[in-house]
Amino acid sequence: MTFKEDPRTFHTQKMLKEALLTLLQEGHSLHQISIHKLTQRADLNRTTFYLHYQNINELKEHLTNDILQVLTDKIENLTSIFDRNRKEHLIQLLDYLLEQRNHILALVQFEEIEKHLLWLMKDLIVIRRNESKNIGRKVIVNPDVKAASIIGIIMWWLKDGLHLDSTYIAEQINLMYRS
Incomplete structure (x- = not known):
């Protein structure tokens, strides 16, 4: 049942x-x-x-977990995509973040959102590197640094860069990712 x-x-x-x-x-x-x-x-x-x-902290945890679950699903979808639709999925993720902007910015003070995003992005980078066709290629940028840079770009965009659209930000992230 x-x-x-x-x-x-x-x-x-x-x-x-x-x-x-x-x-x-x-x-x-x-x-x-x-x-x-x-x-x-x-x-x-x-x-x-x-x-x-039981208390407001428990409510905050449930609220944060709801948002983190959706973010996890969206970023994990990016992990399995290796074709031309990858950029489209990144744009969809950025659009979702933009839709949830006020929620994310309100919750970012608790650090869980940003830490979770950082962990998800690092995982995405590592998986992509491991499954890359350029297996012999020298890794130049550490996954932690690259993930932190991408999350930094996203957080800056959500806070101060809204004059730029999600397509432009996705292009910039793709350029960074390729380096």
Whole structure:
């Protein structure tokens, strides 16, 4: 017998996550957010909150894990693509990051998003190098440095570089990746 989650549970958890994101985007730090402030923003009561989460940190972990799961899936898709569609998939990843920009920037203060992105990007680089047709080619740039550079570009773009579109950023990352 498979367990099916009650749609009301899903909806309530979504409301709480959105309320937390909104408060973080408004500039509140996690320790400034009380259960009262959070539930007031979500238009729920404290008891409802405690039916779903033990504390705000647990809610933050669930929210972060939701975003990290989608990022993991999207980057892992890039790992298995070695044809011309690779750039298209990178653009799709960048478009997703752009859509989630406010969420990512609000959560980046907890370091989990950026660290996870760094780990995923390094894994992608290592896998691609191992499966590359240029097996005898000398590796010039360390995967940690290359991954950090790519994540740095993405974070800069999300914070300050929105005048550039995802296609341009994908082209720049591809140029970097080839070096």
